[in-house]
Amino acid sequence: MTQTRMARLLRSRGQQRPWQAAVAGAAALTMVLSACQSDGGQGGGGDGGEGGDIIIGTTDSVPTLDPAKCYSYYCGTIIDNIGSTLVSYKPGETTPSPDLAAEEPEISEDGLTYTFTLREGVTFHDGSELTSEDVKFSLERALNINHPEGAAFLLEGIDSVEAPDPLTVEITLKEPDITFGSKLAYNVATILPSDGEYTAPDEKLPDDSTDDTYEKYVNENLVSTGPYTLEDNRQGESIELAAFGDYFGDAPKNSRVLVSFFDKSAQMVTALKSGEIDVAFRDLTPEQRTSLENDDSINTIQGEGASIRYMVFNTRLEPFDDPDVRKAFAAAIDRDRIIDEVLGGAGEPLYSMVPPSFDANVPAFDEQYSDKEPSDFIDGKVELDLWYSTDHYGPTEPPLAETLTRMLEESGSFEVNQKSSEWAQYTSNMAPGPTGQYPAFLLGWYPDFLDPDNYIQPFYHSESSFLRMYDNPEMDQLIRDEQTAEAADSEERMRTFEEIQRIAAEDAPIVPLYVSIPEAFVRSDVEGVQDTMDASQVFRYYLIHK
Structure with a gap:
């Protein structure tokens, strides 16, 4: 695997039905990508498809990688590519499908209890095996941290989570909610290992808790069961992901992804035109978009508007x-x-x-x-x-x-x-x-x-x-x-x-x-971006390849 381009770069949701129905500029990007030819990382990544390494540029920001705190687009994007949830949106679909769940849940007649059976043999990036206790821990953790910057309110309808056996999860709601299944697809419900480095309060933190109280439970070293492991996170500069060799789903169509954060959109445009990055996604000025649309080496991919x-x-x-x-x-x-x-x-x-x-x-x-x-x-x-x-x-x-x-x-x-x-x-x-x-x-x-x-x-x-x-x-x-x-x-x-x-x-x-109306600009030798620009707004790195 060649390291040249990555070495230069590193420095620097239609209507669904429920089941019951920053970088200074390309010239400064000179640091070598860590472990590019090895099996580095928490889960031994690097076993992805033959689509090479992908470099994605953005002017967006990632304030956190903890699912309990994240509630902005790009931190959600990173978490979606590293994490897994009980259910998720498949590309092009607007109804969530089983993900860590082996099948659709059984729902009680009163609409209050959802019983999930988990996939067998799912492995976390740290090597531990997924059980129902991890699901219980993760959902209760998000609810109890109750981070003011997070999305715990999506789960507030939960009355209890039980784990009667290692592969069974019972979630009981306070009252029926026709949208609950879809809420479980959001990254606040990302499943984390219960016996790892994540901690959680025993009870829900009060709304008037101090910042220090919330932050002592936040963990930026994201570990889950998704298609990528988190290899490196340089705040405001870059995030490096590697394909997770033990991922339970289809392997990513690339080996590694580097997300490079640019201070200025003009710098990102220059990097894309010169081939220093493969994809520019969020955000460009109208003038810059026009410039790229007129460049024969760049393809414009327009998605479905839902934001x-x-x-x-x-x-x-x-x-x-x-x-x-x-x-x-x-x-x-x-x-x-x-x-x-x-x-x-x-x-x-x-x-x-x-x-x-x-x-x-x-x-x-x-x-x-x-x-x-x-x-x-x-x-x-x-x-x-x-x-x-x-x-x-x-x-x-x-x-x-x-x-x-x-x-x-x-x-x-x-x-x-x-x-x-x-x-x-x-x-x-x-x-x-x-x-x-x-x-x-x-x-x-x-x-x-x-x-x-x-x-x-x-x-x-x-x-x-x-x-x-x-x-x-x-x-x-x-x-x-x-x-x-x-x-x-x-x-x-x-x-x-x-x-x-x-x-x-x-x-x-x-x-x-x-x-x-979302738009991505990609080098002409890059494929797969068009497959992820759907109404769910989930930008799936694992579909992108050379």
């Missing part, structure tokens, strides 16, 4: 404690202008948090505000701070904030102060509840599972929302109604979703902006 962008208001803080201010903001937004000026056309207007690809979508914001002006709701001029992250959503984020500022100020009803911070500070200061310091801030969402509920509960439920800045008992009841419906696509459930979206537009605690 969305939106503006959040802390309804407990001025001026957004006034619903009329929120409505005036909604009336000022020109989504087509955002897509043209910021995205170069690579987006779709979003008039509900539920994307238009779902049958349940109702364009309620268009219906309620298309013929309105901000002055219909407020008199005079409102001053507001508009926050965005400088290092999380790619190079289009400052232009997005600038375009929003211009359209708000051009309405004559707003005076906008643009403010920004790095992602670590950003996530801390936008914290749920009245202590959040940001009254208005931009966020993005990548679906945890492919159901309209995943665009509703995480934002609008008073207790289980990760935002927790909106309290409406009627909304809480409607969410419970759609989650306990008899079928995912029943007429009753669709009517409930319609009512939810109309209330959401009327109260406007969040203003949806657009659906992102």
Whole structure:
């Protein structure tokens, strides 16, 4: 296996049904890839396919590799390629299938108990064998750590997890949840070895725990049962993965993957054009995309749009404690202008948090505000701070904030102060509840599972929302109604979703902006990327090869 290119580089979720129905630049990348010709790593990787080594460039960031803490796109991508869950999405499918589970679960008549039978002979990267105790430990660990930056809320419906024998897991819910099977496919439910280096509190940590309390349980040395082992993690520079020789599924079509993090998208474009990297994925400016589209040595792969962008208001803080201010903001937004000026056309207007690809979508914001002006709701001029992250959503984020500022100020009803911070500070200061310091801030969402509920509960439920800045008992009841419906696509459930979206537009605690259309740019000798650009938004490294 040749080391030349890797040596230079290293330095530097359609609608599903439930079962019951950064680098400085290419010239500086000079460090030798560790153990490239050996069987290094926790699981003896390097036994993948004949598709060579793949180098993937991104301007995204990975704040953590602990499933209990991860809740952003690219840390989820890395965990998805190293970890395994009871169920997962196969390429091109929108219904989860058994993964570590040997078959679909048995579900009790009351819809509360899911009984899984595990695959036999599955091995963790540390050499230990998977048992039901590992599943129990992993799910309870995520729930008990209850990390404020994580996605434990997806598992909060669990009442108990039992392991009656080494290959049987019984998960009992507090109440029926038509989406529960799909939630188990999210990386917060990644299965970890219970007898290894991972630790967990005996009970759920209180919501007001200190950062030190949460962090003492976080483990960045990810060990699971997935197709790759974690070989090296250089924060902000690179992550190296090796094919796991004892993986229970089909072997990866490549031997190793190096993910290289770039500070600037222009550097990533240069690296791709020169052949220093094989794939550029997230994020490029419209001008850079056009440049690559015109390069004969580069192929453009466009995926299905399921990720969305939106503006959040802390309804407990001025001026957004006034619903009329929120409505005036909604009336000022020109989504087509955002897509043209910021995205170069690579987006779709979003008039509900539920994307238009779902049958349940109702364009309620268009219906309620298309013929309105901000002055219909407020008199005079409102001053507001508009926050965005400088290092999380790619190079289009400052232009997005600038375009929003211009359209708000051009309405004559707003005076906008643009403010920004790095992602670590950003996530801390936008914290749920009245202590959040940001009254208005931009966020993005990548679906945890492919159901309209995943665009509703995480934002609008008073207790289980990760935002927790909106309290409406009627909304809480409607969410419970759609989650306990008899079928995912029943007429009753669709009517409930319609009512939810109309209330959401009327109260406007969040203003949806657009659906992102994902694009990957790959060297002409690279294949397999097109097979993973599906609605699940899971970027599967193991399909990519030369």
